[in-house]
Amino acid sequence: MQELGIVHRTINRASRADVEALAAFAVSTIHEAMGRLGLMRPYIRPVYPTARLCGTAVTVLLQPGDNWMLHVAAEQVQPGDVLVAACTTECEDGFFGDLLATSVRAQGGVGLVIDGGCRDVASLQEMDFPVFSRAINSKGTIKATLGSVNVPVVCANALVNPGDVVIGDIDGVVVVPASRAADVAESARQREANEEGKRQRFEAGELGLDMYSMRQPLEAAGLRYIDS
Template sequence: MPGTIVTDVPTPDADAVAALQGFGVATVHEAMGRVGSLGPALRPIQQGVAIAGRAVTALCWPGDNLMVHAAVEQCTPGDVLVVATASPASHGMFGDLFATALMHRGVRGLVIDAGVRDTATLRELGFPAWSRHVSAEGTVKATAGSVNLPVVVAGQTVRAGDVVVADDDGVVVVPRARVADAVTASQQRVDKESAAREAFAAGELGLDRYGLRPVLDRLGVRYARWSDTPEAQ
């Protein structure tokens, strides 16, 4: 449906969104079965910032940010703007003017599978962004795309209304239908890790806690004294 702007996207539960933000990208990704990550190439332009919010999606043509302008109008407080392009693009499609407009609307941040610019100003403004590129190359505003239809970012489909979680570790997308399950699974993982952390602090080894010694044995891993190795000869 090219040339379409969808206006009435469902909003996920606010408490669940806040919980996912607190759990963080790595925990949510693992808890969902290691799915939903947008990969290592989308990097934050800042450090120490974690966000989560409803996805508002925009599909643009490379070097054309017309539909980002259209997407701004559809953003509401707590949203995360997710921008994809119809084919790979490295243009600086987003800068401080967009950030100013989005901050006025209460948007929490940007995820873009292309480039951003004005990064120093974005950091000064406190507007977080995760992007594939940082580029000064400008854009035009001439080609129709879509807003709030599914987009593909780093091989993952992102739908309007999904929950986007982003922090120093990258970005993960939680499908709207899985939000409640993701919260439950993430809490279970946090509890499990807390127990493991206490055990490790008391001196227990991961080899024993996770039952890995039989794995080493099955793989043929053997212990040897230094004096019996070639390095000691």
């Protein structure tokens, strides 16, 4: 059971160089480079289409319908951090809006991922403050019950430890453990270079059937071509 009422003020963040390296790649590339791991559930979506983020996680455990701990977490934000908020049970209330975004940005925060709701989307888009959320919901929240800050959380089925790297784009959100950040960035670079080579071959008209040597296994599986 997760301990409540705790704020860890010292966390081990992935290095700035590793975060910047990962920021160059798409979520899908990073997910594949990490061995098809780290993705949050696909219901976590950007609240506006151009939202994108990459930063180190300050984690928040919320109680349903209560955003008290987001205000507590804002004090722990350092430049380049992303708030990652989970809830003790499913809740789609509007935990976060433009005022909290203003507060988080003033501390150097670069976005939010929340397994819950947010609101004030037009203002968030105008601010270009990236939020990835479970829902958009105008329903307000209270400030009455303790959660925790900078503890391990499970957000949309992904384990997030404080200081991990969180990357979000139009395809979703992926989490890279801080200890793997450098290796995953290098694997993503290699994968992207390999994909560029394949892209050029596709543009030249080569088929995936031949590039990936699919014809023989397809024949062995029983695929038949009929011309008449």
